[in-house]
Amino acid sequence: MxxxxxxxxxxxxxxxxxxxxxxxxxxxxxxxxxxxxxxxxxxxxxxxxxxxxxxxxxxxxxxxxxxxxxxxxxxxxxxxxxxxxxLFYSKPSDKMTMYGITGTNGKSSCANIIKYIRDLKEPCGYIGTIAIEYGKVRIAPDLTTPDTLFLQRKLSDMVRAGMKSCALEVSSHGLSQHRVDGIRFDVAIFTNLTYDHLDFHGTIENYFEAKSILFKELVKEDGVSILNIDDDRYEDLKECSKARVVSYGIDQNCDYRAINIHENAKSTSFDLVYKGQKYPVKTSLVARYNVYNLLACIAALHETGMSLPVILQSCTKIPQIDGRMEQIECGQPFHVVVDFAHTPDGMEQMLRYGRQVAADKGRVITVFGSAGKRDIAKRKVFGELADKYADLIILTEDDPRDENPKDIANQIKEGIQNKPNLFVEDRYEAIRQAIDNASKGDVVLILGKGDEPFMYHESGRVPWTGDNICALECLKASGYGENNNS
The missing domain is CATH 3.40.1390.10 (MurE/MurF, N-terminal domain)
Structure with missing residues (x-):
């Protein structure tokens, strides 16, 4: 040029x-x-x-x-x-329907749900924590929201590859560092706001202000803000949004509301209330927080022209999202679930789910740690939550960087008063011990890393098996598999 x-x-x-x-x-x-x-x-x-x-x-x-x-x-x-x-990349976001998703938790789930359902109508790309994906291209990302030049180049590649839409995870770091300023979004989705990233933002108010940028800068004429009415920040975001606002939720009347929710270990059903009419919904997604994620996606897709019956039919077949509430199945008589939960709210949601689906006498066994050089104050909170919901707590490494994993574990232990716990530094061994300890009816929750194939140590970023792969390998090593009749 x-x-x-x-x-x-x-x-x-x-x-x-x-x-x-x-x-x-x-x-x-x-x-x-x-x-x-x-x-x-x-x-x-x-x-x-x-x-x-x-x-x-x-x-x-x-x-x-x-x-x-x-x-x-x-x-x-x-x-x-x-x-x-x-300009250099010919305004690629103007040539696609752009979905921007922000919030403390749920960004990856929402973006992947949107991609899956939107793909049924027209080709849709995805950029976020899990991957950069469009057509037959799948690239491992470095950041949830990459830098401006990379983003614009990839969006341009998507346009050339025939993508008609794109679901983009928008982090608070990306917003505060202006990485998406050159992107014109059609839809901005807000999932929730809870404690996270205060090591970067300093205060929860600064964190919220970063998130709100996405809604303040939604300038397309037919743009729409999809907001969680049950979140405490709903009114603030509604007030600052430049685009029309559509609400979703469970606890209050709103544009897209879920009622009569029924959950089990493998699926969820509810009634969607939209404009006074009820629509039955059944989905392979589990846990209450995924009902919120699904509502946000239903609203976003419907508001951008997809038929509601087509969207709801698609909800029954949403594939497993890697590392997000991922059920690891190997014929074992207990549940093993891997999730990226790394915030107090995310962890509590997962622990509640584990408590709910455990059999009458089943135990909740959890494996987790806390990242080094990140939000030190939340470590004790993690311990308190595990102490409240779990029966056995195995603490381990989780991106320790240049901190000693044992020191991090001891800070988590400050919140553990009653439940048995142990520290196993090697994450693979910690997961193995959790699985070996599990019995029929138990739930093993492996939290914090999801499917991430790397770990941050003092020497930098090093390869890691991924919690999902590690759990499957440990199950097979314990004798479970296709020919196991347990």
């Missing part, structure tokens, strides 16, 4: 790419000097030029300018980069 199409009065040189990491610059790129929390992109201008950058977008004064390089000074490099990326 000609530089003059991105900046008025700029030379008509050809820009072949956009880059924000000097290490990844290629010949013909335009390099953006982003100020970061640790490093400042301005410090790496020489490296970017050496690698072939022909244009530099910067906000600080540059004294030693090299001939043959175009320097463009702007007030806000991030805002400029968002606009340039949007």
């Amino acid at each position: 000609r530089l003059s199409k991105l900046f008025k009065n700029a030379p008509t040189v050809n820009i072949t790419g956009l880059c924000l990491d000097s290490r990844k610059v290629k010949k013909g790129d335009m390099y953006f000097c982003l100020p970061g929390m640790t490093f400042d992109g301005h410090d790496f201008i020489p490296q970017a030029i050496e690698k072939g950058a022909i244009a530099i977008v910067h906000s600080k004064d540059i004294i030693d300018k090299l001939p043959g390089v175009i320097y463009i000074q702007v007030e806000d490099v991030t805002a400029c980069m968002n606009q340039c990326a949007r």
Whole structure:
């Protein structure tokens, strides 16, 4: 693309790419000097030029300018980069129905539900914690909400691949760091707001303000905000939303409401009340929080043109979402469930579910830890929740980074007063012990990592089996399998 199409009065040189990491610059790129929390992109201008950058977008004064390089000074490099990326990749979000999902819990589940059901009508892409997926392409992500340039490039790839819509998980980090400013959403979904990420945001109010950006910036004429009426922040979001608001929930009257909810270990049924009419719904999703997730998706899909009967029929066949309330089946006479729950609310929801589906004399056995260098205050809360609902608690590593996993476990133990517990540092061994301890009617909950194939240690990101794969391997090692008659 000609530089003059991105900046008025700029030379008509050809820009072949956009880059924000000097290490990844290629010949013909335009390099953006982003100020970061640790490093400042301005410090790496020489490296970017050496690698072939022909244009530099910067906000600080540059004294030693090299001939043959175009320097463009702007007030806000991030805002400029968002606009340039949007233009460079031909405004891809304008060519698809864009669903943005934010909230403490439920983003991955909602995005994957939307992709599955929307795919029945037209091709739909997905970007989030679990994967980047469209057509036959499936890529492992680095972040829940990637950087602006990567996002715009992938959305452009989706358009070329024939995608007509995209479900995008939008994290509070991504919103506060303006990673989605160049994306025009049709739908913004709010799941819930509970304690999380205060190590980054500082206060719950700052955390909420970050989440609210998605709704304040919903500028498409027919845009819609899908809000959880049962969440304490509903009224605040309703007030700040620029788009029309559609509500969903269970406890209060709203646009899409679930009543007569019946749950068991393998499925859930309820009546959907919409405009005074009841619609029976049955789904393979389990637990009350997934009723909320499903309601949000039903509302979003229906409000963007899908037939309600088609949506509800599709709910019966929603496939298992990797690492999210994933039932691990190997012929064993007890339940094994893997979930990404890593917040107090998420953990309590899972522990309640375990308590509910355990047999009369069945036990709830849980395996979990807490991430190093993240939300230290929630560790004792985790212990209190496990002490309230579980019968056996096995503490283990969970992205310890440069903290000692045993020290983290001891902080969790401060909240455990009554229930038997032990610390097994190696996560694989902890899961094995939980499964070996389980008897008929028990529920084993493995929480925190889901299907993540990595673990953060002091040395950085290292491969991890994934809780779901680990649990299946441990079940098979214990003698369960297709030929097991237990």
